[in-house]
Amino acid sequence: MGKTIRFGVSLNSELLEKFDKLCEDKSYQTRSEAIRDLIRGVLVQREWEETDKEIAGVLSLVYDHHVSDLAQRLVEIQHDHHDIILTSMHIHLDHDNCLEVLILKGPGESMQKLSQKLISTRGVKYGKLTLATTGQDLV
Known part of the structure; x- marks a missing residue:
């Protein structure tokens, strides 16, 4: 330091x-x-703007698991991007709704594209990407 x-x-x-x-x-x-x-906070914001820089983030999705094939479509998209998904957690909020949380790490542009693809999947009720930092360049 x-x-x-x-x-x-x-x-x-x-x-x-x-x-x-x-x-x-x-x-x-x-x-x-x-x-x-x-x-x-300003320095982390700058990291997010550098789309090729490695960043970290949390993607939260809420969806109705009764929507036909939705869970399978979400899993397939996630498998296609296994290189930037570190882990995921699936929670049953109630009889109909699920919360899925993905921890991501990778190039900013890749994380944002994956997030938008998942959020815009038909049947997803809510999605939000919260970007963070790997902490590598912060003191």
Whole structure:
């Protein structure tokens, strides 16, 4: 880890009040902790924009398992992309609905294409890709 450097930041008093309220609401012990998280968030966002860079993510899908052949179609799509699916979890939410969670790792563009293919499969009620980072380039 690199050397810690202190620097000053000038803010409008109203903006600082709002930031302090945010820090309190999010249980940050110091402004520095909050600023570090904000910077890391922007750096992770930049990783997502570099579509060939390896990133991590979580894809959540909710679907009605009674829809004809839907589960089989989802499994086939997943098998076609086994190289970026690290693991999956299947949960029965109720008699009709299932939640499937996939943990993904791979090139951003590949993850987004797979996610869109699964989300847009007829019978899927809801899908969301939450992108993360492998942490390789963050300090």
